[in-house]
Amino acid sequence: MASHGLTYDGCNFFRQRLVLSTLSGKHVKIKNIRSRDDEPGLRDFEASFIRLLDKVTNGSRIEINQTGTVLFYQPGLLYGGTIEHDCNTQRSIGYYLEALLMLGPFMKTPLKATLRGVTNDPTDPTVDLLKSTALPLLKKFGIDGEGLDIKVVKRGMAPGGGGEVVFTCPVRRTLKPVQLTEPGKIKRIRGVAYSVRVSPQMGNRIVESARGILNQFIPDIYIYTDHMKGASSGKSPGFGLTLVAETLNGSFLSAEISSTPQGQGEPVLPEDLARSCAKLLLEEVYRGGCVDSSNQSLALLLMTLGQQDVSKVLLGPLSPYTIEFLRHIRDFFQIMFKIEVQKPLEDERKGGDKVLMTCVGIGYSNISKAIK
Amino acid sequence: VRKHQHEEEEPGALRWKEGLQQKASEAFLRHQEAAPNLRKLVYGSVVEADDSEMEEEEELGGLFRVTRPQKSKKFQANAVDCSRFNPDTSHNWDLEEMLNSIRDCFVTGKWEDGQDAA
Structure with a gap:
């Protein structure tokens, strides 16, 4: 492994790789991005995502080759602050917001991001969904207070867009470990x-x-x-x-x-x-589970970055996206989860198999957080 | 086993008894495959697609080359980056049976002993 760098192939799981690279400080190289496609290279929405990442960080180095099939990303410091971004309308704001939700708590200064574009489309989780599920999840990890909010100022449907969303997120030095094993009725x-x-x-x-x-x-x-x-x-x-x-x-x-x-x-x-x-x-x-399928990876990330203590979360079946996320967490943070399948009892009417995920956090502390 | 089956082909013979052990072991193996070790699935070594294998090149008249991209591995690597978990299509939520399978997830369903307030 050449100086902590990681290399991947293809444009799938693009956001995961860049987000984990930013949090871990390891640089990443993504090759063969749609290299066999009729239109090779990065798409506009991916370029837009990189620009957003550049806005919330300080000193990131991004190199893209001429055809756009190779991307090199050297992460800078997560700075945060007040930013505005016109999200490319090929993907909805949820695409960009999912990444900001993962990065938000670890900024130097609290993030206030105004995102413009498509608020609701059939592909990605919409801002309404993230508002009602991802925010309560962040609260469980100790990221709470008045500053945490997603506000839909204007609604813009695909394909035209024209919506506006304001995401504010407070910063924390450390995260609380969680024990979410009983979802309740x-x-x-x-x-x-x-x-x-x-x-x-x-x-x-x-x-x-x-x-x-x-x-x-x-x-x-x-x-x-x-x-x-x-x-x-x-x-x-x-x-x-x-x-x-x-x-x-x-x-x-x-x-x-x-x-x-x-x-x-x-x-x-x-x-x-x-x-x-x-x-x-x-x-x-x-x-079932304590976290719904669209927020599995967010929960697993916050468990990984928690204090050096045991965290447990009961999930439903792991989505393909989450499985890849677990592999990436292993690549970037050397953390492997204990995965136990819980089968439902014979006479229980509570849905299908559940998965209990256990890990010890790496004790990530946000050293760049400004002290007032 | 096959020879054994031919011999017993008399009317009235109990043929369901044949190869019971084999059937049982097959059922066991099927079950094993259906419930894979999740840890192995997640962290097990992924077989990397070989680049040389991907290119099946044919020459046309010595000038043009036909490339046939294989859909399996490279296709996945460049698939749409989306966190949505598409639902299991085998579940039909119009059936009473399916609806009953989640009844106890709601406060209106049956409670465990000791948790029930009544």
């Missing part, structure tokens, strides 16, 4: 049915259909309708639904669907969308 379901540049009635139609399925399980359901108008409604029409199930122990399981972007494929009916989304939530409940 689901006490309520909340949700947001959003719609822009379509009839405000869409929201109500979504709520009605989603309730039809979920009411079989629990009466405490409230789905907000969020209809933004005028300047805060972005450039494209669309609607969607985010559902979150909250348990007695403060775990959040979520599911969501956004309408097909204008001019891309078959349009969907709000009723169909709501029913599919409700079923996705049931699927997520079946998977």
Whole structure:
């Protein structure tokens, strides 16, 4: 291994590699990025992501070859502060925000990021989902206080975008180790049915259909309708639904669907969308665990970077993305998790297999945090 | 085993008894494969795709070369970077049976002894 550097192939897991490189201080080289594609090299959204990374750090060195198929990244110090970024609309803000959520707590100064672009699209976790699941998760690790927030100022659907989101995150010197082994029973379901540049009635139609399925399980359901108008409604029409199930122990399981972007494929009916989304939530409940499938890697990262103490988290089945994340954590931090599968009991009606993840944190402390 | 089967092909013979041990061991192996060691799956050595193997080049008239990119490994390396975990399509949430499988995840379901307030 040449001076702590790591080399990877291909553009998959691009964000994981750059984020872990930044946190560990190890430089990274990514080769063969779409080298056999008709349009080789980095795409615009990846370039946009690199620029965002450059904004929150100080002294990063980024080298890209002429065709864009090789990227070299030498991380600088995580600086934070107030930044603004126009996120490329090929991917939604969630794509960029997922990385900022991982980096935010370790900045020198608290981060206040204004991100502009697509707030909701069918590919990535939307800002609404991250707001309702990732933030409570950060709180469990001791990253809390008034400063932690994701605010949707303007909504912008794919493909046009035009949305605006403000993410603020306080900094911590150390993280608390966690013991999240008992998810607890689901006490309520909340949700947001959003719609822009379509009839405000869409929201109500979504709520009605989603309730039809979920009411079989629990009466405490409230789905907000969020209809933004005028300047805060972005450039494209669309609607969607985010559902979150909250348990007695403060775990959040979520599911969501956004309408097909204008001019891309078959349009969907709000009723169909709501029913599919409700079923996705049931699927997520079946998977279970204390952290939902879209936040598995965030939880595992915060466990890795915790104090030198044992952390345990019960997860549902590991997603392919998370499995790759675990491998990357091993590459960058030399941490391997203890992975135990828990099978459900014979007469239990609590969904499928669960996975108990255990690790000892590396005792990462944020030395660049400013002392006041 | 096969020879054994031919001999017993008489009417009325109990043929389900044949090869019971073999069937049992096959079922056991199937089960073993279905529940893989997760640690090995995550941290086990990944077989790296060989670059030379990827290029299956053919020459056309001595001028052009046809490259056939193999879809398996390189395709994955350049797949879309997305954290979404797509759901298991084998679950049909219209069935009462599936709905019942998660009933106790909700406060309205059955509680464990000792946790029940009643």
